[in-house]
Amino acid sequence: MKVLVPVKRVVDYNVKVRVKADGTGVETANVKMSMNPFDEIALEEAVRLKEAGKATEIIAVSCGVQASQETLRTALAIGADRAVLVQTDAELQPLAVAKLLCAVAKKENPTIVLMGKQAIDDDCNQTGQMFAALMGWAQGTFASKVIVDGDKVSVTREIDGGLETVSLKLPAAITVDLRLNEPRYVTLPNIMKAKKKPLEVLAPDALGVDITPRIATLKVEEPPKRKAGVKVPDAKTLVEKLKNEAKVIQ
Amino acid sequence: MTTSKPISIQSMLLSRRDLEFVLYELLHVDTLTTRPRYADHTRETFDAAIDVTAKIAEEQFATHNKKIDQNEPTFDGKRVMIIPEVKAALDAYCSAGLMAAAHDYELGGMQLPYVVTQACFAHINAANIATAAYPLLTTANANLINAWGSEEQKATYLPHLLSGRFFGTMCLTETQAGSSLADTRTRAEPQPDGGYRLYGSKMWISAGEHELSENIVHLVLAKIPGSPPGVKGISLFIAPKYLVHPDGSLGERNDISLAGLNHKMGYRGTVNTVLNFGEKGGAIASLVGKPNAGLAYMFHMMNEARIGVGLGAVMLGYTGYLHALDYARKRPQGRPASGKDPLQPQIPIVGHADVRRMLLAQKAYVEGGLALGLYCALLVDEQRTAESQDARREAGLLLDVLTPIAKAWPSQWCLEANSLAIQVHGGYGYSREYNVEQFYRDNRLNPIHEGTNGIQAIDLLGRKVGMEGGAALQVLERAIAHSARQARACPSPELQRFGEQLTAAFARVTEVTQKYQAARDRAYAQTALANAHVFLEMAGHVTVAWIWLRQALVAETRLARVESPDADFYRGKLQACRYFFRWELPKTEHWHRLLNEPDSTCEDMQDEWF
Numbered sequence: 001m002k003v004l005v006p007v008k009r010v011v012d013y014n015v016k017v018r019v020k021a022d023g024t025g026v027e028t029a030n031v032k033m034s035m036n037p038f039d040e041i042a043l044e045e046a047v048r049l050k051e052a053g054k055a056t057e058i059i060a061v062s063c064g065v066q067a068s069q070e071t072l073r074t075a076l077a078i079g080a081d082r083a084v085l086v087q088t089d090a091e092l093q094p095l096a097v098a099k100l101l102c103a104v105a106k107k108e109n110p111t112i113v114l115m116g117k118q119a120i121d122d123d124c125n126q127t128g129q130m131f132a133a134l135m136g137w138a139q140g141t142f143a144s145k146v147i148v149d150g151d152k153v154s155v156t157r158e159i160d161g162g163l164e165t166v167s168l169k170l171p172a173a174i175t176v177d178l179r180l181n182e183p184r185y186v187t188l189p190n191i192m193k194a195k196k197k198p199l200e201v202l203a204p205d206a207l208g209v210d211i212t213p214r215i216a217t218l219k220v221e222e223p224p225k226r227k228a229g230v231k232v233p234d235a236k237t238l239v240e241k242l243k244n245e246a247k248v249i250q
Numbered sequence: 251m252t253t254s255k256p257i258s259i260q261s262m263l264l265s266r267r268d269l270e271f272v273l274y275e276l277l278h279v280d281t282l283t284t285r286p287r288y289a290d291h292t293r294e295t296f297d298a299a300i301d302v303t304a305k306i307a308e309e310q311f312a313t314h315n316k317k318i319d320q321n322e323p324t325f326d327g328k329r330v331m332i333i334p335e336v337k338a339a340l341d342a343y344c345s346a347g348l349m350a351a352a353h354d355y356e357l358g359g360m361q362l363p364y365v366v367t368q369a370c371f372a373h374i375n376a377a378n379i380a381t382a383a384y385p386l387l388t389t390a391n392a393n394l395i396n397a398w399g400s401e402e403q404k405a406t407y408l409p410h411l412l413s414g415r416f417f418g419t420m421c422l423t424e425t426q427a428g429s430s431l432a433d434t435r436t437r438a439e440p441q442p443d444g445g446y447r448l449y450g451s452k453m454w455i456s457a458g459e460h461e462l463s464e465n466i467v468h469l470v471l472a473k474i475p476g477s478p479p480g481v482k483g484i485s486l487f488i489a490p491k492y493l494v495h496p497d498g499s500l501g502e503r504n505d506i507s508l509a510g511l512n513h514k515m516g517y518r519g520t521v522n523t524v525l526n527f528g529e530k531g532g533a534i535a536s537l538v539g540k541p542n543a544g545l546a547y548m549f550h551m552m553n554e555a556r557i558g559v560g561l562g563a564v565m566l567g568y569t570g571y572l573h574a575l576d577y578a579r580k581r582p583q584g585r586p587a588s589g590k591d592p593l594q595p596q597i598p599i600v601g602h603a604d605v606r607r608m609l610l611a612q613k614a615y616v617e618g619g620l621a622l623g624l625y626c627a628l629l630v631d632e633q634r635t636a637e638s639q640d641a642r643r644e645a646g647l648l649l650d651v652l653t654p655i656a657k658a659w660p661s662q663w664c665l666e667a668n669s670l671a672i673q674v675h676g677g678y679g680y681s682r683e684y685n686v687e688q689f690y691r692d693n694r695l696n697p698i699h700e701g702t703n704g705i706q707a708i709d710l711l712g713r714k715v716g717m718e719g720g721a722a723l724q725v726l727e728r729a730i731a732h733s734a735r736q737a738r739a740c741p742s743p744e745l746q747r748f749g750e751q752l753t754a755a756f757a758r759v760t761e762v763t764q765k766y767q768a769a770r771d772r773a774y775a776q777t778a779l780a781n782a783h784v785f786l787e788m789a790g791h792v793t794v795a796w797i798w799l800r801q802a803l804v805a806e807t808r809l810a811r812v813e814s815p816d817a818d819f820y821r822g823k824l825q826a827c828r829y830f831f832r833w834e835l836p837k838t839e840h841w842h843r844l845l846n847e848p849d850s851t852c853e854d855m856q857d858e859w860f
Contacts, residue, residue: 030816185306188347188360191298
């Protein structure tokens with residue numbers, strides 16, 4: 001059973017992001033980048049499936065700039081067997097990524113595609129769902145537990161009201177949530193082994209995918225600074241302000 | 251003045267930008283990958299190792315630094331209790347393979363250059379120096395066994411030390427024999443089976459008893475009866491807490507018992523013990539190498555051990571500096587000197603010149619210390635792997651003369667940085683709710699252990715500068731002259747001037763050295779040696795001025811080619827260099843006067859007059 005794990009290179013979660021002066025996006029020059037933490041959890045789950053004898057091969061795939069190779073090397077050090085980079089400098093939106101992943105999945109024929117529920121840079125939470133729909137596969141999103149059993153996989157999902165368990169027919173797409181597992185640290189010997197594992201680079205054109213953005217970004221700006229509060233003399237004034245100024249009650 | 255926000259990682263341990271500057275722009279550590287031993291490496295593998303260590307430092311070590319300080323290990327007469335976070339952190343450290351980082355692939359290692367292992371370990375030191383002591387000691391212990399142990403000893407202990415299944419200690423000191431190891435009394439009685447049994451008591455043994463690892467491997471200095479008096483009669487032994495069977499399984503408990511714990515000012519998480527050997531018939535031990543060569547084996551590792559202590563001191567200073575900087579940028583207090591309108595909001599204290607003075611001093615000490623420590627670590631690699639025999643010899647000589655400085659300078663000045671970090675915090679810095687007072691207490695050990703700074707001073711003036719006819723000092727002189735020439739050729743008139751000042755300052759070191767050498771055994775030499783600490787300070791400040799000039803020369807070149815915000819990084823380097831040359835280097839002129847006369851005020855003081 002092959003498992004495909006898409007991983008995204010994002011601004012490291014410790015970095016305080018800054019909006020570029022020209023308002024076209026956020027500053028990424030000289031900023032530490034790392035693997036999207038949700039994807040790290042997905043990869044950890046794949047490695048555990050392999051260690052449990054359920055998966056036979058793990059393929060990490062990333063879409064983006066050449067430097068994403070570093071992220072893939074990390075994936076190989078964590079335990080992926082080989083890696084694929086769909087390399088492009090163009091802006092990639094979730095639909096384009098979903099299509100690229102479809103093209104890779106059709107080449108590789110994985111039984112499970114495991115990925116983060118969202119990336120911490122744009123927080124879209126779309127790629128997994130779009131991918132499953134395009135493939136015509138079952139999907140289990142926000143997974144906090146994954147049990148593979150024969151030709152089925154049981155996925156426990158974190159939903160607003162609590163936990164929901166769904167049983168999916170394989171092949172399936174699973175997007176993972178924070179509480180699925182705690183990813184391991186890369187080990188030094190595995191960093192060296194990762195260097196020798198294969199990393200294939202493909203172009204979007206070669207996969208026959210049109211990655212043109214469908215959504216235009218008009219402007220990126222910092223969220224407004226929180227203003228200082230005011231003291232109100234009594235409850236009546238407070239209710240008035242909540243009604244007329246904040247407009248949070250009617 | 252404008253305050254630029256930190257743009258990259260907000261680590262409170264170590265600036266990754268600075269680390270990369272030192273490793274790749276100043277020291278060109280990536281060129282080590284041309285050496286056969288490191289041929290499989292690239293900058294990416296170095297960075298990946300640093301990344302994982304930094305992550306473990308942030309997530310496993312820093313998180314219990316305060317808790318272990320407030321809950322030090324206890325002993326109930328039977329067992330030593332340590333909060334569980336310590337073992338969790340060390341397990342993460344060991345499973346990542348960090349204990350074996352520098353060792354051969356065959357031993358589960360990564361064959362990392364020494365300088366890269368030190369860059370990695372810097373994060374662990376900054377995160378939690380007390381918990382860091384366990385792997386530090388175990389690594390040193392493993393290195394010693396690897397260098398001098400028999401094949402059987404290596405097979406018995408090395409794999410388990412490198413995997414973290416066993417931890418190690420260094421048992422040197424006894425109550426009556428601290429700096430004076432010649433007075434070691436622990437006795438090693440030869441046994442009919444070729445082994446030995448140890449009898450005696452060892453003091454200040456860090457990591458001497460705990461349950462963090464399955465076994466503890468003690469390296470013990472002891473005397474075999476009939477051996478020569480003094481240091482020439484000291485031998486080195488391995489004595490494990492539990493005897494080890496040939497298959498690696500553990501046998502019965504050895505006759506080594508915990509007499510009690512010592513309670514220290516800092517480093518509280520490192521359990522510190524008094525160990526009794528041979529209360530019940532003798533602790534079973536095996537001799538390392540030849541009899542009476544114990545101290546030589548220990549000293550073989552001394553350069554690395556002392557550079558390690560220096561870097562530990564640097565990192566405590568470094569994290570303190572980052573804490574102070576963060577606080578100064580966030581703490582509003584007072585108004586600008588130019589306009590004290592009470593209706594205006596308060597400004598962050600980094601806006602006050604005196605706070606910037608204290609921050610700049612810290613920056614100059616800790617970044618200077620880091621570059622010095624990593625440069626010395628690179629010399630260890632050069633000594634081992636440089637292409638020509640001459641280059642290896644030169645690196646070894648430089649290392650010999652710089653080691654006392656690399657140990658003592660940071661333990662004096664990065665401790666001062668910790669004091670300034672408290673000062674920046676004001677009253678809050680003196681309270682235990684903030685972190686900086688702990689850094690100061692922890693760092694206060696570093697001028698004391700691994701050879702007190704007084705011992706380092708005597709080592710430098712009494713031995714190192716004169717060794718091999720002054721060869722080591724000459725190598726240093728050539729290296730400094732090379733940088734001074736570069737400075738003279740650079741377009742900045744200021745750096746040209748600093749180059750001249752450095753040459754003049756080094757000439758003062760040479761002058762005192764030559765006078766001391768020429769006067770051996772006479773009154774001048776005796777008084778100069780009495781003032782050895784001033785010599786150590788002078789040589790240290792001149793060396794760090796050199797390190798700062800080298801950093802400034804790189805920054806000057808790069809500044810011409812980069813855009814903001816990286817330009818601010820290089821401007822910061824230039825400003826810290828300026829600070830060092832204007833505020834610090836001139837101190838050496840006074841120290842030189844004390845040595846040149848030489849001043850005998852301290853030497854002449856009589857016990858009865860106190």
